[in-house]
Amino acid sequence: MKKKLVLIGNGMAGVSCIEQLLKLAPNRYDITVFGKEPHPNYNRILLSSVLAGDADMKDIVINDWSWYEENHITLHTGQTVTKIDTKRKLVTSDGGITAPYDELIIATGSLPFMLPLPGADKEGVIAFRDIKDCETMMEAAKQYKKAIVIGGGLLGLEAARGLLNLHMEVTVVHINEYLMNLQLDRTASLLLQQELERQGMKFLLKKNSETILGKKRVTGLRFSDGSEEKADLIVMAVGIRPNVALAKSCGIEINRGIVVNDFLETNVPNVYAVGECVEHRGIAYGLVAPLYEQGAVLAKRLAGVETAGYQGTVVSTKLKVSGVNVFSAGEYKDEPGTRTVRVQDDFEGVYKKAVIRDGKVIGAVLFGDTSDSSRLFAMIRSGEDVSGKEKTVLLGEGGAKPKSGADLVAAMSDDEIVCGCNGVSKGAIVKAIQEKGCSSVNDIKACTKASGSCGGCKPLVADVLTYVLGADGVKTVKEGICGCTTLGRDEVVEAIRSMRLTTSKEVMNVLEWSNPEGCSKCRPALNYYLGMVWPEEHEDERESRFVNERNHANIQKDGTYSVVPRMYGGVTTPKDLKKIAEIAEKYEVPLVKVTGGQRIDLLGVKKEDLPAMWADLDMPSGYAYGKALRTVKTCVGSTFCRFGTQDSIGMGITLEKKFERLNTPAKVKMAVSGCPRNCAEATIKDFGVVAIDGGWELHVGGNGGTKLRGSDLLCKVKTEDEVVEWAGAYLQYYRETGKYNERTSEWLERVGLDTIKAALERKEDREALVERIDKTLSLTKDPWKEIIEQQEQRKTFVPMDEQPAESILK
Amino acid sequence: MKRVHIGNISEIAEKRSRVVRLGALEIAVFKLTGGALKAIENRCPHKAGKLSEGIVCDHHVFCPLHDWKIDLNDGLVQAPDEGCVTSFQVEVDEQSGEMYLHIPEESILAS
Ligand code: SRM
Ligand SMILES: Cc1cc2nc3c(=O)[nH]c(=O)nc-3n(C[C@H](O)[C@H](O)[C@H](O)COP(=O)(O)OP(=O)(O)OC[C@H]3O[C@@H](n4cnc5c(N)ncnc54)[C@H](O)[C@@H]3O)c2cc1C
Ligand code: SF4
Numbered sequence: 001m002k003k004k005l006v007l008i009g010n011g012m013a014g015v016s017c018i019e020q021l022l023k024l025a026p027n028r029y030d031i032t033v034f035g036k037e038p039h040p041n042y043n044r045i046l047l048s049s050v051l052a053g054d055a056d057m058k059d060i061v062i063n064d065w066s067w068y069e070e071n072h073i074t075l076h077t078g079q080t081v082t083k084i085d086t087k088r089k090l091v092t093s094d095g096g097i098t099a100p101y102d103e104l105i106i107a108t109g110s111l112p113f114m115l116p117l118p119g120a121d122k123e124g125v126i127a128f129r130d131i132k133d134c135e136t137m138m139e140a141a142k143q144y145k146k147a148i149v150i151g152g153g154l155l156g157l158e159a160a161r162g163l164l165n166l167h168m169e170v171t172v173v174h175i176n177e178y179l180m181n182l183q184l185d186r187t188a189s190l191l192l193q194q195e196l197e198r199q200g201m202k203f204l205l206k207k208n209s210e211t212i213l214g215k216k217r218v219t220g221l222r223f224s225d226g227s228e229e230k231a232d233l234i235v236m237a238v239g240i241r242p243n244v245a246l247a248k249s250c251g252i253e254i255n256r257g258i259v260v261n262d263f264l265e266t267n268v269p270n271v272y273a274v275g276e277c278v279e280h281r282g283i284a285y286g287l288v289a290p291l292y293e294q295g296a297v298l299a300k301r302l303a304g305v306e307t308a309g310y311q312g313t314v315v316s317t318k319l320k321v322s323g324v325n326v327f328s329a330g331e332y333k334d335e336p337g338t339r340t341v342r343v344q345d346d347f348e349g350v351y352k353k354a355v356i357r358d359g360k361v362i363g364a365v366l367f368g369d370t371s372d373s374s375r376l377f378a379m380i381r382s383g384e385d386v387s388g389k390e391k392t393v394l395l396g397e398g399g400a401k402p403k404s405g406a407d408l409v410a411a412m413s414d415d416e417i418v419c420g421c422n423g424v425s426k427g428a429i430v431k432a433i434q435e436k437g438c439s440s441v442n443d444i445k446a447c448t449k450a451s452g453s454c455g456g457c458k459p460l461v462a463d464v465l466t467y468v469l470g471a472d473g474v475k476t477v478k479e480g481i482c483g484c485t486t487l488g489r490d491e492v493v494e495a496i497r498s499m500r501l502t503t504s505k506e507v508m509n510v511l512e513w514s515n516p517e518g519c520s521k522c523r524p525a526l527n528y529y530l531g532m533v534w535p536e537e538h539e540d541e542r543e544s545r546f547v548n549e550r551n552h553a554n555i556q557k558d559g560t561y562s563v564v565p566r567m568y569g570g571v572t573t574p575k576d577l578k579k580i581a582e583i584a585e586k587y588e589v590p591l592v593k594v595t596g597g598q599r600i601d602l603l604g605v606k607k608e609d610l611p612a613m614w615a616d617l618d619m620p621s622g623y624a625y626g627k628a629l630r631t632v633k634t635c636v637g638s639t640f641c642r643f644g645t646q647d648s649i650g651m652g653i654t655l656e657k658k659f660e661r662l663n664t665p666a667k668v669k670m671a672v673s674g675c676p677r678n679c680a681e682a683t684i685k686d687f688g689v690v691a692i693d694g695g696w697e698l699h700v701g702g703n704g705g706t707k708l709r710g711s712d713l714l715c716k717v718k719t720e721d722e723v724v725e726w727a728g729a730y731l732q733y734y735r736e737t738g739k740y741n742e743r744t745s746e747w748l749e750r751v752g753l754d755t756i757k758a759a760l761e762r763k764e765d766r767e768a769l770v771e772r773i774d775k776t777l778s779l780t781k782d783p784w785k786e787i788i789e790q791q792e793q794r795k796t797f798v799p800m801d802e803q804p805a806e807s808i809l810k
Numbered sequence: 811m812k813r814v815h816i817g818n819i820s821e822i823a824e825k826r827s828r829v830v831r832l833g834a835l836e837i838a839v840f841k842l843t844g845g846a847l848k849a850i851e852n853r854c855p856h857k858a859g860k861l862s863e864g865i866v867c868d869h870h871v872f873c874p875l876h877d878w879k880i881d882l883n884d885g886l887v888q889a890p891d892e893g894c895v896t897s898f899q900v901e902v903d904e905q906s907g908e909m910y911l912h913i914p915e916e917s918i919l920a921s
């Protein structure tokens with residue numbers, strides 16, 4: 001029996017902890033999550049961007065519904081847990097759902113602090129915390145003009161900026177004389193105020209709110225000095241309070257937040273807490289970076305992985321308001337015993353300050369130019385001694401001359417953090433670029449999570465890209481075929497030819513691959529190039545084939561396979577259909593589907609059933625899985641259609657029979673239409689044939705997939721034999737010059753249509769190409785037949801050994 | 811800990827793997843270049859991909875579903891992805907080539 005883990009609070013901290021836990025120990029717990037909000041886990045930070053119109057609600061979901069399903073997590077949304085019975089280990093929600101637990105995580109976040117002013121319950125008075133608040137503001141902006149935001153901190157200013165974008169007039173009321181007084185010193189605060197005023201924000205500073213005016217809906221705000229300000233909407237952003245009521249009611253120790261030790265344990269056994277609801281060593285955090293760190297520690301704890309415990313976090317903040325760059329970290333105030341380095345440039349609107357105590361940087365404030373933020377933050381966190389070179393802290397080694405982003409990145413050490421939210425270092429990003437081939441900020445986000453939370457580090461991530469891949473364009477840089485080599489496709493193929501290399505092992509040895517046996521990118525590629533150059537000498541390396549091409553069936557997400565027999569030109573017979581039907585029943589195939597390629601797919605077949613099923617079918621493989629010729633779609637054509645000018649079915653079948661089983665750099669699709677109405681969609685195929693009165697048009701380089709590309713006209717020919725000849729020459733030219741995994745649509749754009757036309761123009765060139773393709777074709781065999789016949793291979797489709805638990809344990 | 815006979819080393823090709831099902835547990839047994847044997851649970855920590863179908867490079871396997879890279883020595887997922895696959899000890903009789911897996915009883919029973 002798995003242990004039961006219950007999480008209360010479907011928010012950023014709790015779910016991130018579960019994510020980590022699933023990575024460390026995917027099968028250890030039965031997980032149940034309760035969430036008060038009716039949504040899956042979303043990125044609360046980006047509510048500011050949603051409000052400002054820079055993101056959509058749907059963009060900010062971190063884990064969508066299917067994530068919970070895929071990980072077998074029971075999710076109860078719209079359910080507030082109201083009771084924890086720590087004796088019987090049970091939690092109960094307001095909707096009456098009860099769940100027992102072995103381990104319990106409380107991650108209830110915080111509650112926005114609402115000033116207890118008279119009138120605070122009026123319509124139009126809200127906080128800024130969740131999707132609902134965001135929606136209320138967006139609705140209000142449609143009907144009303146004037147908004148007040150109480151609170152001139154991070155959250156208040158982001159709300160105010162959002163409301164400005166929604167075309168409201170916005171006044172920010174702040175009790176202190178300085179905006180963001182918890183993060184900024186006076187100078188920076190004044191600069192910020194000036195900039196925001198320029199953007200249209202109004203400020204009422206040193207104002208104490210007293211009463212909210214209005215009947216049913218708010219109409220204004222009165223201050224303690226007697227003055228008033230009109231408003232149709234009041235957003236309170238004066239702070240947050242750890243949400244601890246639930247924990248408190250069941251006897252868990254509370255101070256400001258739920259008190260936890262370094263392992264996020266509360267005083268009650270088997271009850272843990274993470275996130276904003278927690279107080280650790282006297283601190284309750286309100287930013288995600290520390291909460292993610294806490295979650296990672298707790299995940300290790302729950303997975304039984306050793307951890308040194310959570311040690312607390314130095315936090316940094318950035319204001320996410322466009323056009324304003326503000327950064328603050330650590331102890332940023334001038335206190336006795338501290339000295340500061342300051343740079344102020346009124347011309348550029350830049351202000352920078354680093355606070356130093358006992359030779360160490362302990363805090364920093366940056367305004368206008370935040371490019372030094374990660375370097376300074378790293379200094380603060382590492383506590384490195386800067387005695388004697390204090391000035392370089394802000395000015396860098398070379399003094400004050402402006403530096404490019406890439407220069408700054410160059411000066412960063414590998415472990416310097418670029419993405420604070422997710423703790424991703426420069427080194428990790430560089431590695432993702434070099435080894436995973438990431439070439440855009442989005443790739444890097446997908447690979448490492450950097451820039452995936454608040455997005456504040458996006459410019460820096462882009463700088464790292466430029467630093468690694470060079471200034472002119474991220475993709476124009478010379479790239480090896482994979483991370484194991486710096487050699488490109490042409491160099492590798494040239495070496496294979498000139499040095500007569502016939503195995504991948506030789507290629508990797510001779511060309512000094514950095515990984516001794518390559519990687520999942522280069523191994524299949526080398527196998528293809530070798531087979532293309534040496535069709536006779538090279539022995540296909542099954543261990544270098546991607547699973548689908550090794551098992552000659554397409555792997556599905558659950559590890560089963562699909563079987564697609566050939567149905568030349570999309571034409572079948574009642575006899576074949578009956579046979580397919582019977583076999584589908586015999587093997588209890590879960591899904592029979594007509595594909596988009598005019599044939600039948602039997603989906604969900606167990607690996608061990610494949611060879612027997614192929615034998616029963618006794619039809620050739622349709623290669624629906626391979627970098628090979630897939631289908632040749634046809635329309636009815638002149639055989640039946642009143643518009644048909646030629647026998648498109650016959651032409652299609654001829655092409656499919658001729659080129660089936662051919663290995664190509666990427667999959668190849670063909671189609672033949674009987675007239676320019678083009679019912680077979682030939683102009684989005686790799687090689688498309690359109691019949692015209694008295695001849696055929698040959699179209700090339702089309703693609704109907706990820707990136708739609710209409711084909712280009714290669715030429716017009718008269719006879720069926722010419723169609724086959726041109727098709728063969730074209731395919732062989734593609735085979736010899738294409739990069740592995742490059743569809744003809746991309747290949748054509750790379751090498752140019754004119755180059756291809758020139759290569760195929762002369763009859764003797766075409767014939768030479770056709771001769772080479774015929775050689776290759778003559779060596780192919782139907783893979784299904786081969787496997788059925790070869791006991792050695794067939795055996796690999798069944799488990800090597802299978803024993804029931806009882807017989808092992810007896 | 812149980813010692814279970816699972817077959818002969820000749821039944822696995824180099825840089826390939828075979829599957830063994832023991833009770834509720836599915837294990838992928840890999841033969842590396844040179845003949846070293848490695849055994850890990852046949853389930854990728856990402857989305858349960860069948861690791862037995864991955865491409866094997868030195869002592870790593872690339873998951874066939876989304877290309878996570880896993881170290882066959884300790885089951886650790888390689889950066890930037892994270893996670894761990896349970897690994898098991900395989901013993902091989904030098905003379906006969908018969909292979910034995912060492913598995914904790916719990917893993918065979920657990921679902
Ligand atoms: C079965 C089928 C869908 C269907 O039920 O109709 C299908 C299924 C898959 N397609 Fe497709 N494609 C199918 C027709 C198409 C078509 C339509 C066509 O061929 O006329 C296209 C657009 C045309 C084109 O490619 O130009 C198409 C464009 C793609 C792409 C995008 C290719 C591209 O270059 O952009 C991929 C992804 C890839 O290859 O990397 C893809 C990948 C896949 C894979 C193999 C995904 C995978 O790697 O596991 C799917 C396998 C599903 C499975 O679990 O078995 N499939 N796929 C169709 C099989 C046709 C056949 O009989 O062989
Ligand atoms: C507009 C905005 C902008 C922000 N910008 C930044 C930023 O730029 N950088 C940054 O680091 N941080 C930012 N933050 C703060 C960050 O969002 C929080 O620190 C983080 O979301 C806290 O995570 P959590 O899991 O502790 O709490 P939450 O994400 O609030 O999750 C707690 C969840 O528990 C639910 N819950 C509460 N009680 C119960 C119960 N009894 N039963 C069931 N469910 C319950 C709540 O409804 C909530 O969904 C911002 C916050 C806001 C609102
Ligand atoms: S479009 Fe193709 S690849 Fe995408 S889900 Fe459908 S079958 Fe799979």
Ligand code: FES
Pocket residue numbers: 854855856857858859873874875876877878
């Ligand atoms: S399931 Fe293995 S990488 Fe996705």
